């Protein structure tokens with residue numbers, strides 16, 4: 089009996105976290121957070137289905153509006169992400185459909201991130217005042233991009249831009265000369281110089297520029313505050329303003345910017361949050 093109860097509660101509890109129970113037969117709907125296991129830094133989706141009326145759902149995560157769009161009759165889907173430095177635990181996501189209000193419980197598990205220790209000569213660690221000024225300018229430019237919220241352009245699941253093995257994973261902490269200097273907020277993928285890099289999803293090119301850290305960088309706006317970032321390219325195959333389809337070649341692998349060899353740094357932004365690229369590519373949209 090005891091073990092039955094244990095099995096029962098293990099089974100029941102996650103279900104309670106994931107489902108909003110129907111209000112009444114007339115206004116019954118289901119709201120789910122997918123996938124079932126979400127770690128710090130992961131992207132996830134909220135799916136609301138079984139809606140009878142015309143009202144669109146709206147939800148708020150960490151004070152930011154979550155944007156829904158249609159996924160068939162009575163179905164709405166939203167992509168969201170939880171920052172990799174957010175505390176593990178339960179997050180409450182208020183959800184509204186028409187006059188109906190409920191809340192979803194998002195359970196965030198502890199992510200497993202790697203730590204890399206490096207020892208470098210001091211002059212390689214501290215940028216010059218001119219470089220610092222450039223780094224600041226470019227950070228401002230990028231931060232202003234993430235604020236933009238265009239209409240949805242993404243279609244179906246996101247794909248990885250290369251079919252190659254990963255090198256440095258998302259979330260890796262770099263400790264240089266004993267000091268924590270950065271968290272790797274993208275994913276490094278191995279690549280050969282000149283290899284084709286493909287768009288992760290449909291979107292508009294909002295930046296093709298040479299940045300201090302990223303070197304030749306392409307940024308795509310997929311709408312609803314979702315962006316993908318491609319760094320260290322040898323050259324571009326797109327220009328700002330271009331509308332690209334998923335899998336279009338946007339540029340070629342290189343080693344520009346702060347890079348020690350040809351590879352692609354691939355980043356994903358969801359409403360200003362750096363999301364794990366592997367997690368967004370795993371969503372069945």
Ligand SMILES: [Zn+2]
Pocket residue numbers: 256272274275276352353354
């Ligand atoms: Zn990287």
